[in-house]
Amino acid sequence: MTPRTTPMPMPAPTPGDRGRYGGLAADFAAAFSAEWLKLRTLRSTWWILLTFFAVGASFAVLYGAAAGGRVEEHLGDPAFDPVFLGFGGQLIAQLAMVCLGVLAVGGEYSSGTIRSSLTAVPRRGLFWAAKSAVLGAVALAAALPTAFIGFWLAQTSMGPELNVSLGDPGALRATLGVAVHLTVICLISAGVTAVLRGTVLSLGVLVPLIFLLPQLIGPVPGVVGRVAWYLPQLAGSQLMRSFPDERVDFGPGGALAVMLVWAAVAFAGGLAALRRRDA
Template sequence: MNASSLGAALGAEWLKLRTLRSTWWTLAAACVLTVGIGVLYGSIIKGDYETFGADEDFDPVGMGFAGSSIGQLAMVCFGVLAVSGEYATGTIRASLAAVPHRGVFWAAKAVAVAAAAFAVALPTAFATFAGAQTAMGARQNAGIGDPGALRATIGLAVYLTLLCLLSAGVAAMLRGTALSLGILVPLFFIVSDVLGNLPGVESVAQYLPNLAGMQITRAVADDRISVGAWGGLAVLVAWTGAALAGGLLVLRRRDA
């Protein structure tokens, strides 16, 4: 892979993302939803010490990041639209004509999507932590220096970025916005929760990308999920890598 051709392709992908309206509203929605719902959760918890703070297993960090389960919807949309939009408009043909090496094209798109997602996800994670912990009140909140808090905060940014890349990979395989979102949204927001609570199935469901990946956003381990924080992150990385590899395979084998 030639570095200069990759750099040129990356510049083109940056230009596409900046000029797409969907980039701005999906990333803004991810930020607003994650921070806003985190503050809302913190406000609900505030003052209810007997239910939350007195429990030694209470995780104020993980609870503050509960809003990311809604905010990640916007990240999923961003990842899908960053890829499927070119197929919907037919501009994928011009893109591949300009960058005929499909491996270079896909690498540049993946890097651009990941960089844009992480650039928003990282400050969003810290803003969510600050807002949620402030809303909870000093009696039961956590500080960024508490055990696991910094790791979970950065972990939230990594989690959202990987989920976005996974969605981009799925969109490249399916080549359609409606179909991609029609699979990913129910999977992440309905199916995984249902399967995760079904006796006899939860031991397998914990390896779904969102259930496993979310463990990195907790300061206190969830004893219902056996993979742990770093194991869960590894599971999500594996799912993301498989989706990106699948996207590249379809891109190479099928005409635009």
């Protein structure tokens, strides 16, 4: 009699070779799941998100209370935007989104785990798309509730003479614009870090680009000052206003286009760096 043999089990397909089993969608789903697992198991991720929420909420109260103490001055100012003023805390809290993007990418280079990540997902475009999608989803999921809670806290702190509701013109759009701005800031940070491959160097570039450069060249008259409005910080601030700043050549729609261009450039830069260089 011929001895019976037990068939060897087939190894589970990895994201690198799963295309022959389930196509690109299955590959992307596997890579996305792996990136989400890496991000959520980092303790720093949760500390950053907690800090982001705490800073955004606390400064919303502070900004709202400060405005409420100057009612007569603000009521006589046609440029006063209670929605934008209430979101001043989000412009401070965005530093946490910078850190999230930098650490999610730079941590892999500093620890050397980028090698195993690219071994598991050798198609670098797929790897970078999955990582960017996870970062964008996490940033948006954190930014949306923080924006709405920050809006409510700021408007409540201002008092009935100044505050507005989400139903007032431009308020809901501006609140959603905050979430878009913060998400793009995170993606820009990830892209810069993929190019520079280091957390300290990336922060050394991003902090001046996002926080300092707009304040330095924004007040400069002429072409230089107008160019500053296309930087992510100032372009994103247009999304946070209930009515556009008259000094700027574009409104909320143009600001959204500028931010999407920044996000696309960050993605393309990170992808190009990954494809050109070894891990």
